[in-house]
C-alpha cells in the first residue's frame with residue numbers, strides 16, 4: 001500500500017513528455033537487452049535446432065561413480081583408436097574422429113576437472129579420482145565423419161554438454177512442493193516406517209520431544225543439528241540409504257539447521273501458523289524455507305531445466321548387498337525422481353516447472369565387482385525397481401532405459417579349481433581373487449532370503465595398472481553411449 005502511494009506521487013512529479021521519454025527509453029533498453037541475449041543464444045538455439053547440441057545431466061549419490069564415468073567417457077571419445085566401443089555405431093564404422101573438451105560458457109559453471117581425474121587413474125600406482133561435492137559442466141565437441149551422397153565425405157561436430165551434479169540435490173527437489181508442516185509429517189512417517197530410527201534412538205526421542213510452541217533455544221537447536229547431520233551421514237554410510245533430506249547436509253558441514261519436528265499431533269495447521277515467532281516451530285519453519293529458497297529452488301531454476309537427457313548412476317551392488325531396507329529406500333528415491341520427471345498436468349512439480357528431459361537413463365555402476373554371469377541379473381533388478389515406480393500413463397512419452405556398466409574395469413575373470421572367480425587388486429594394492437555371492441534376477445521373497453546378500457558385499461577394487469600405455473578397459477560404456485547419443489550421431 002505504502003509503496004503504491006509513493007509510486008503515484010513520484011509519477012505525478014514527472015512531466016507527461018518525460019514520462020513518454022522514460023517509457024520509450026525503457027522499451028529501447030529492453031529491446032537492446034533482448035537483442036544481446038538473442039545474439040548470444042542464437043548459435044546455441046541454431047545448434048539445437050540442427051540437432052548438433054545436446055545437454056545431458058549426470059547425477060548419482062556421492063560415490064555412485066560420476067567422476068569416474070565422465071573421465072572414462074571423455075577418454076573413450078577422445079581416443080577413438082585406443083578405445084573399445086563396438087556398441088557405439090560411429091566408433092564401429094570408423095566415423096568417430098575424436099573429441100575435445102571446452103568450457104560450457106553458457107552455463108557459468110566450473111569446468112569438470114578431467115585432467116586431474118585422468119591423472120589419478122593413470123598414475124602409478126593408479127588411484128581413484130578425488131571425491132567431488134559440487135556441480136560442474138563442460139562441452140565435449142565430438143567430431144564425426146559425415147557421409148554425403150554426392151559430395152564425398154565431410155565432417156560434423158556434435159556438442160555434448162555434460163552437467164554433473166550431486167544426486168543429493170535431486171533428492172531435495174520434493175521439498176519444493178512441501179511446506180514445513182508437510183515435510184515434518186513426511187519425515188516422521190519415513191523415520192517411523194523403517195529401522196533407521198535404530199541408528200539414533202536417543203536423538204529421535206529428543207526431536208520428538210521438542211515442543212512446537214516452546215521458545216527456541218539456540219544452543220539446543222545447534223546440538224540437535226550437529227547430531228541430526230551425523231544421523232543422516234550414518235544412514236548413508238552404515239545403511240546405504242538414498243532418500244535423505246536435507247541432502248546438502250551429506251555434502252558439506254554448513255549450519256543449515258533444517259530439522260523436522262517429529263510430533264505435531266494435537267496441532268492443526270492454523271494453530272501452528274499462529275504460534276509465536278520465537279517458538280521452535282516458527283524458527284525451524286524459517287530455516288526450512290530459507291534452505292528451500294536459497295538452495296533447492298535456484299538449482300531447479302538455473303540448472304535442471306536446461307537438460308535434454310538425464311543419466312542417473314546407481315550403486316546397485318552396494319545397495320543390494322546392504323540389504324532389504326537399503327533397496328526399499330532406493331525405490332523410495334526412485335519414486336520421487338519419477339515424480340520430478342512426471343509429464344502432463346498431474347505432475348506435482350509441473351505447476352512450478354515443466355521438465356523437458358526427453359530421455360531418462362539409469363545405470364548400475366561398478367559391475368566389474370561381480371562375475372559377468374551376474375551382470376544381466378543386475379540390469380534386470382534395476383529394471384524391476386524402475387518399473388515399479390515409473391508405471392502407468394504418467395510417464396508415457398518419456399523413454400526410460402537401464403544399463404549395467406563399469407566405467408573402469410578393475411577385475412578380470414579366471415578359472416580356479418573349476419570355478420569362475422574375479423581377480424584384481426584391492427584398495428591397498430593387494431592382489432586378490434574372489435567369488436561374489438550369486439545375484440538372482442528376483443529379489444528374495446522368502447523369510448531369511450536376504451541373508452544371502454547382507455554382509456557379503458564384494459571388495460572395493462583399485463583401478464588396473466598400465467592404463468597410461470593404452471585404453472581404459474570398461475564394461476558397456478559403449479552401450480550407454482548408444483543410449484545417450486545413438487539417435488544424434
Ligand SMILES: Nc1nc2c(ncn2[C@@H]2O[C@H](COP(=O)(O)OP(=O)(O)OP(=O)(O)O)[C@@H](O)[C@H]2O)c(=O)[nH]1
Nearest residue numbers: 062063064065066067068128131132366406407408
Ligand atoms: N570397481 C569399480 N569401482 C568404481 C568404478 N567407478 C567408481 N568406482 C568406485 O567408486 C568410488 C567413487 O567413484 P567416483 O567416480 O568418485 O564417484 P562420484 O559419484 O563422483 O563420487 P562423489 O564425487 O563423492 O560424489 C571410487 O573411488 C571407486 O572406489 C568402476 O568402474 N569400477
Ligand SMILES: [Mg+2]
Nearest residue numbers: 066067131132
Ligand atoms: Mg565425483
